[in-house]
Amino acid sequence: MAKEIKELNDREENYSQWYNDLVVKSDLAENSAVRGCMVIKPYGYSIWEKMQAILDKKFKETGHSNAYFPLFIPKSFFSKEASHVDGFAKEAAVVTHYRLRASEKGGIEVDPNAKLEEELIVRPTSETIIWHTYKNWIKSYRDLPLLINQWANVVRWEMRTRLFLRTAEFLWQEGHTAHATKEDAMAEAKKMMHVYEDFAQNYMALPVLTGTKSEHERFAGAEETFCIEALMQDGKALQTGTSHFLGQNFAKAFDVKFLNKENKEEYVWATSWGVSTRLMGALIMAHSDNNGLVLPPKLAPIQVIIVPIYKNEEQLEKINQRVEELTEKLSQKDIRYKYDNRDSQRPGFKFAEWELKGVPIRLAIGPNDYENKTWEIARRDNLTKETISNDIIISHIENLLEEIQNNIFQKALDFRTTHTYKADTFEEFKEILETKPGFILAHWDGTTETEEKIKEETKATIRLIPLTLILEEGKCIYSGKPSKFRVVFAKSY
Amino acid sequence: MAKEIKELNDREENYSQWYNDLVVKSDLAENSAVRGCMVIKPYGYSIWEKMQAILDKKFKETGHSNAYFPLFIPKSFFSKEASHVDGFAKEAAVVTHYRLRASEKGGIEVDPNAKLEEELIVRPTSETIIWHTYKNWIKSYRDLPLLINQWANVVRWEMRTRLFLRTAEFLWQEGHTAHATKEDAMAEAKKMMHVYEDFAQNYMALPVLTGTKSEHERFAGAEETFCIEALMQDGKALQTGTSHFLGQNFAKAFDVKFLNKENKEEYVWATSWGVSTRLMGALIMAHSDNNGLVLPPKLAPIQVIIVPIYKNEEQLEKINQRVEELTEKLSQKDIRYKYDNRDSQRPGFKFAEWELKGVPIRLAIGPNDYENKTWEIARRDNLTKETISNDIIISHIENLLEEIQNNIFQKALDFRTTHTYKADTFEEFKEILETKPGFILAHWDGTTETEEKIKEETKATIRLIPLTLILEEGKCIYSGKPSKFRVVFAKSY
Known part of the structure; x- marks a missing residue:
């Protein structure tokens, strides 16, 4: 046993295998009998509980209450918000029947007489069922803002899964808020991004960049997506949390209106924001070494x-x-x-x-x-x-x-600093990706077309457009068209 | 609005309608767009959070750790424990597909090419998937006892649902422990029943009886079921929590053995125990009146x-x-x-x-x-x-x-005392049920046959066999056969 413990794969040689080994051998999680679903073991779960407790306190301090909405969502709900359906209704677990029966061959089988009239989708995210519910909760400006969070399990039928980073079922929290004005909703979305930033930096000892996503990388149904992005030790980026300004898209899809102070009907403005057990993956990948995990004291179950x-x-x-x-x-x-x-x-x-x-x-x-x-x-x-x-x-x-706690943060920050580069040509950009991966600050012409071509050729994506823009005249590394500021590229998880 | 608030149905006139009104009007929960699934509203959820926090602390103080197991269970797992399959695999949500696609008629439809090889059942309870996992965790007596709890959502496709009391999806905790000896497992099952008793009485202000279930009423797969039972204000009993001694049934079904101190292989002994959002139903029904909820201070979100x-x-x-x-x-x-x-x-x-x-x-x-x-x-x-x-x-x-806090408990205790009767003949028994329902202490011949006949004729069931038996020679109220002690009957939720 003692020998086995030390037999982690070398982090420098095979980062991916080192990560998988580490998660399993340090008793955080393991794969289950169900494809893509993990078992979170007691040691791993106790770290997640600490994360939950700290985040939950922060949500309550910022005025949010917890509630609980159904696990299942009627199939038709997904068709109501046009862009949302493309993003979420595809790879989903579908419940079609509600009964089993004894099989003539022995064992049990699905009872064909117990077919649901409308199939139910196991929630991949809850905007639709929640906005359907909000329709009855919101009548007047006095009912706003409505600030609700849910701790829940969600399912996305991912084909390639990795413990904590990408699993078919995962645990998360999803905030869903409703506001009377665009400004209020936008301020909420930004505020929650900063709550995540504070949590990542001061508890996970994880330095993160804050910014917005390009249109292409936005959440399906959002008008603006704020995010925090961290750099892992292999030079890949990990999206650690997102907060979306949803405009009036879901209010219009589910007909949620309110009477404003002037007694006029208006559609409600929305946000949603979430972090998941993916944070566990970030925590592990950012700090650990060839001897195992390195936990920041504030989240360590045993200090x-x-x-x-x-x-x-x-x-x-x-x-x-x-x-x-x-x-x-x-x-x-x-x-x-x-x-x-x-x-x-x-x-x-x-x-x-x-x-x-x-x-x-x-x-x-x-x-x-x-x-x-x-x-x-x-x-x-x-x-x-x-x-x-x-x-x-x-x-x-x-x-x-x-x-x-401070040293772990500083070490990760130093790593990020030495792995953040500027590229002024596409050649330079590609060379950095191949030889010394990390965040790359580069000019971009602002089009989805260019973004997609860069991704095709290099696998790198725009991780974020920095919240604080540094204006600088330049030329897009790919198209050569003029650009006014650099955005952050990287390969990512 | 002010008027509407007071318009609860009268508790004495229509208890069932009064309950439903109260749950909705006091903002605890409401029905959702999905049949049988509820939305737990912020005020209701904040009471549940208090319950969770107190119970979780008690579980940890008694040596348990939390973990998380998959939402889905492969269909074949249910066939492995013979009696378990009858009890749980019948009315269940079945996932058969993992993808949707755009429909030619517009909207989305299930993609027939994305059929699962083996259907997945949304967990109605997790014994099977957990014991499948334990097989790899338990090798030696040094790995025992294994004391694990899970907070999770579960789904049972109930046909008649009522907010909190019986819903298709509900929230609960399920403890699953593994032990080296029968004595240890039995002691654990009893201990957790007492943890529930303590919680019900000292936090929910809810007096409960403790005892065991008759064979007929036992959990599917258990060799002994301990329970706490409370009396509601309409004289019906509510099973508030159960703790099961599972013998070696699941260890045998999933081949979980350990090497004992003498280096011999043995099957592991098991327990499982749980309470759910049904506790919310008990809390509401036991104390409230025609003006609304009456919350015990220890669980009130606002005191x-x-x-x-x-x-x-x-x-x-x-x-x-x-x-x-x-x-x-x-x-x-x-x-x-x-x-x-x-x-x-x-x-x-x-x-x-x-x-x-x-x-x-x-x-x-x-x-x-x-x-x-x-x-x-x-x-x-x-x-x-x-x-x-x-x-x-x-x-x-x-x-x-x-x-x-004390007064609410005393009031409920007084109610139970005045609504607990002795019946010595079947006539007496039936009269009590019709005229002044409550707990009825009566002699029973110990057979399932008699138990089922009494249930058929009166709808009353054996709620429990008291933990502390008072020996008393008597005759079964139904069969007239000799009996050595009384058991507790009632109609129940």
């Missing part, structure tokens, strides 16, 4: 792992005593710890296991440490060790947790 | 509603100031309050609305209260009012919240 080193019961008893004094203080400080006193495993095995699982701080204590009143303290982020006096161990741990 | 009464801006400003002083102190005490300062509604409307929504305490403040430094304080549970000095208002509220 401090304590390993005893002893040769006999007498030594262990003394160590237990010292550990008990420590853990009592850790509890008081709300520091999440675990004492790994399994007698079935040797310390070396435990060290490797908790490294693999990304625990930020490891404390070891042996007979000498007991006598000297010290601890051996090791950092997961940079793998350094030092010996610290028991007198200052608690404050040392507190400071170190903060330092590690 | 104190504050309503200002004023004729002009000057009065309002003074009142606002006093309210601000109060709410600051309420926040410090973690008391959940809301200041209803809408100028679009009159105090009478607000009073009725918050009564309907079951807020435990209402504070009103007018110009006289401001001058006298007093508050008018009204209790939702018994609809009494008094005037309280501002000096002691905080401690008064604290005490009152506790008193209301």
Whole structure:
């Protein structure tokens, strides 16, 4: 077992295999018996729970309430918003029957007499069913804004799936808000993008760029899509969260009008915004190394792992005593710890296991440490060790947790900085993609045609148009037409 | 609007209609566009969130971790456990296709080329997929016990649905644990029944009986089902939570063995246990009255509603100031309050609305209260009012919240006590059911045959066999055969 733990694929050699190995071996998730659906294991789920709790608090602080809408959506609902149907109704799980029966051959079979009149789609996203519902909830300007979020599972029948990054079923939250004016809706969409940015940077230790999507990359049914984009260690971008200004598209599709203060009927303005278990993929890919996960302390289920080193019961008893004094203080400080006193495993095995699982701080204590009143303290982020006096161990741990959180962020930011390039010609652009992938700032003529051609030839896409534009006269790297600012390209997940 | 709020159906006249009205009018939930599926509205969902948080804490304190398993279950899995298939695979949502396409007639249609090789069932409960997964997780006695819980949505294609009580899709938690011995598994199943009992009584203010189900009423695949049963105000019983000892049935069906300490292979022992959004139905039906909901303070999203009464801006400003002083102190005490300062509604409307929504305490403040430094304080549970000095208002509220919590429980307990009867003949039994429904303690000969006949003739079922048996020689009310103790009968939801 100890050997197996260290046998991750090398990150530099095969990033994709390294990622899959890591997710499974660190007990985060695994593939299930159902194609494309994953099992999120307890260790992985406990990280997701921390993410949920922090995000949920932020949503409530910004005035949102949670609610729950049906898992199923009548097929006809998808036809109501023209562009939405193309984007979402294609690869979907379709419920056609509502009963099984015993089969003559043994086993069970679908009962052909129990066919639904109208097929139901397992929700890939909930705009349609929610706007159908909002029609009855919104009558007057007094009912606005309506600020609702839903935590739910959704299904998109992806052909190529990867744990957390792209799975047929995934967990997410979807905010769906309704507003009296275009300005209010636009402000909401931007606000939620910033909530995601704050969460990514300050909790996930993940630096993100903020901006808008090109028309081509927008959410199906949106008039503007705001996004946060992060750079992974292989130089590919990962879209980490999106927030959409939906205009009046869904209000018109589902006939949702309100009486304004002047007693006139108007269509309602909408937004939707979401992040998913994909965040888990971003967290793993941005920070981990060949020894395993590297978790930012704020999201680590275990922040401090304590390993005893002893040769006999007498030594262990003394160590237990010292550990008990420590853990009592850790509890008081709300520091999440675990004492790994399994007698079935040797310390070396435990060290490797908790490294693999990304625990930020490891404390070891042996007979000498007991006598000297010290601890051996090791950092997961940079793998350094030092010996610290028991007198200052608690404050040392507190400071170190903060330092590690900051260091992980800084490391990811440095990586992004050194992997962000400017390209002024298409040749340069292609060379960067091949030799040193990352974000590429380049001029673009603003047309979908050019965007598609660049994608065809290089697989790179426009990740975003920066929120703060730096005006600069230039020429499109592909068409040579004039351009007023650079946009951000990259290959992506 | 103010009028509409009061127009609930009379609880005594039409209990069923009163319940439906109440759920919808108090903004807890409503029917959706999908048959049998409900929309849980923000106010209802915030109560469910409180329930979840408390239960989740209790599960973790008893050593359980959360995880997540797929929404879909391959059809063949259901055939693996013989009795389980009968109980669950019948009325289920079946996914047969994974793609839609544009229809020639316009709109979209199911793509016949995208038929699944094996149909997928939307989980009605997850024993099968989870035990299929456990096979790879459990190798040795060191992997046991495995204590896992899942918060999820499930679907059972019920023909007759009622908001919260019986819906096609509902939200729930399902615990699934694996143990090395029969004793451990049995102890776990009992422990979780007591966790549910504690939650029902001390948070929902709902007195419950604990016991086991008769063989006939057991969960499909269980060897023993523990349950908590509550009595509603119409004298019908509601099964509020169940905890199952599953023996080695699922371990055998999915071949889950472990090496014991003697290095011998054994099948694993299992439990599963769950409560659902049905708890919301129990909460509503047990306490509410013709004015609306009556929420126990521990689960009320708003514990104190504050309503200002004023004729002009000057009065309002003074009142606002006093309210601000109060709410600051309420926040410090973690008391959940809301200041209803809408100028679009009159105090009478607000009073009725918050009564309907079951807020435990209402504070009103007018110009006289401001001058006298007093508050008018009204209790939702018994609809009494008094005037309280501002000096002691905080401690008064604290005490009152506790008193209301206890009073609601006591009221429900008194109701149950006065609606629990003994019947010694079948005539007596039938008369009670017709004239004063409630729990009926009666002798039963222990056979499924008798149980089914009683159900056929009276619609009453055995709700439970009490956990603590009171031995008493008697004769079965139906067959006249000898019996050693009474069991609990009732009509039920």
